[in-house]
Amino acid sequence: MNMDINTRAVPIVDLTPFSLPDAAAHWKLAREVDRACREIGFLVIAGHGIPHASIERAFAVGNAFFGQPPHEKARIVPPDGRVRGYTAIGRQGLAYSLGEETPPDLFERFRMGRFDVPDDEYHRARRDGFFAENLWPRQPAEFRPALSSYYSEMEALAGRLMRLFALALDLPRDFFADKIDRHVSSLCLNFYPSQPEAPLPGQLRAGAHTDYGSLTIVAPTQAPGALQVLDRGGQWRDVDPPPGTFVVNLGDLMAQWTNDRWVSTLHRVANPPRDVAGDSERLSLVFFHQPNDDALIECLPSCCADRAAKYAPVTSGEHFTGKIRKAFDMKAANP
Secondary structure (H helix, E strand, O other): OOOOOOOOOOOEEEOHHHHOOOHHHHHHHHHHHHHHHHHOOEEEEEOOOOOHHHHHHHHHHHHHHHOOOHHHHHHHOOOOOOOOEEEOOOOOOHHHHHOOOOOOOOOEEEEEOOOOOOOOHHHHOOOOOOOOOOOOOOOOOOHHHHHHHHHHHHHHHHHHHHHHHHHHOOOOOOOOHHHHOOEOOEEEEEEEOOOOOOOOOOOOOEEEEOOOOOEEEEEOOOOOOOEEEEOOOOOEEEOOOOOOOEEEEEOHHHHHHOOOOOOOOOEEEOOOOOOOHHHOOEEEEEEEEOOEOOOEEOOOHHHOOOOOOOOOOEEHHHHHHHHHHHHOOHHHHOO
16 A cells, blocks of 8 residues: 555555455455545545446446436436435535535536335335435436446445444444445436636635545546545645546544544545646546434444544434535525
């Protein structure tokens, strides 16, 4: 793992050893993950096992969807109070989740959630919220199957990462299992159009924010206007992952679980340089892993033995709802 933050903002971790029956290799990998999560809360993962064809298929249908006329995309705008479906530019500002007032962010989004929802009391009680039906476009025809498959692969990868996180935190491997078995995770396709006109002062593709849940898995593209992370020296650094890797970052709930042993780091998506801004479309596939709605997030036993808990207990759903309401503040839609 490369921890030289002066040459690479985010360390690279190869997950291959975690798929092998070698307990010593598992512990060594867990120590690497712990170091990265303490230092910057971001890591680039290789050896993740997700087929390249699946990633490319998701990118292809995403680009096809966002290339449609506005009236086609508007067919799946969600009703008030819901977030699944299509969100146009100007409808949200991610910096608002931290109480910052900025112009609206310069990206469009498609969001989907769980699609294989069991018919039991827990899930039925949340049918109008976290488990509302997904909204699917008429075109492209492969959109729904491609993204449903990709969601399932991200769901499985997030589960493996949570098991690895448990080892890194000196907890039983399955410690998080009953806290994520009914998770309320989302897959978002974030499309950043070209910028033939200069943004407003203080306006970014995505404003500075932290993520809300346990972890986020991003499949970025090599296009102008990069994901940036705020390093410990207070400098914004480009995240430049090698092809075929994913960027993983911690969310607020993991920082609260670990009593800030691990960090949920500010990040943003920068505007492209003006000399290439006219041809700078960018699409990212972003999986937001969110624990069960009713999972209680309180200091882990291994993180408060030598210091008092810094955060009051909160459920996953309460934390998410408060953050998402701020991000969709009407000021972001009407600057």
